[in-house]
Every structure is written in C-alpha cells, then in structure tokens.
Amino acid sequence: MEDKIYTLEEMRSLGIDTLKYKLMDEPGEVIGTLMLKAESRRQGPRLFFDLEDGRNIITPIFIWQLGKGMQNIPTGTVVKLTYVRNSTGYVHLENAVPVETVSVAFS
Numbered sequence: 001m002e003d004k005i006y007t008l009e010e011m012r013s014l015g016i017d018t019l020k021y022k023l024m025d026e027p028g029e030v031i032g033t034l035m036l037k038a039e040s041r042r043q044g045p046r047l048f049f050d051l052e053d054g055r056n057i058i059t060p061i062f063i064w065q066l067g068k069g070m071q072n073i074p075t076g077t078v079v080k081l082t083y084v085r086n087s088t089g090y091v092h093l094e095n096a097v098p099v100e101t102v103s104v105a106f107s
Contacts, residue, residue, distance in 0.1 A: 003075040005045050006038040021048050021058035024093070027085045031099065032057065034077050045071045047093075049081065059093045070096045
C-alpha cells in the first residue's frame with residue numbers, strides 16, 4: 001500500500017477489504033503495524049493496524065486529535081498504541097509512538 005490516506009472511492013475501486021478490522025474495545029498499550037490509512041464518511045481519517053497479538057484494529061482519528069499528527073505516521077510503521085476509555089465508556093486512541101518502520105504488503 002502507498003503511504004497516503006485513501007479516499008472512499010479509491011478503496012472501492014481497488015477492492016481494499018477491511019472487514020477483518022474491528023474497533024478496539026479495551027484500554028491499554030499494544031504494539032501494532034500501521035497497514036492502511038483511509039478517509040471516513042465523517043471528519044478525520046481511519047487508521048488500520050495489525051497488532052502483535054493477531055488482532056486487526058480500525059481506529060478513527062477524531063478532528064480534535066488531528067493536531068497530534070497520528071495520521072502522518074507512515075504506512076508500515078510499527079507503533080506503540082495507547083488506548084484509553086473516556087467518560088462515556090468509549091475506547092479511543094490516545095497516543096501512537098513509532099517504534100520502527102518496515103515494508104508491508106496489504107492482503
């Protein structure tokens with residue numbers, strides 16, 4: 001995959017399947033590889049991570065998080081992800097710190 005934020009139309013035309021990706025449902029720190037960045041129907045991009053433990057996580061980046069620059073992490077980067085639970089009970093990505101960059105192929 002290219003290091004870019006794919007549009008919804010590009011995702012459809014390229015046949016990029018993201019059905020295996022689920023929202024993170026528990027707070028904590030995990031290590032994962034950024035596999036894909038794509039726009040969403042709402043404001044802000046979505047990031048797709050393959051975690052070391054085998055889970056596939058989709059993470060929306062909300063408009064208030066854009067200043068953190070998580071959407072600028074290159075595709076293929078291994079990152080330490082910190083997920084927290086907010087006051088409404090939703091788990092969201094609080095921080096993403098690059099560990100290393102590797103070459104990846106999306107399947």
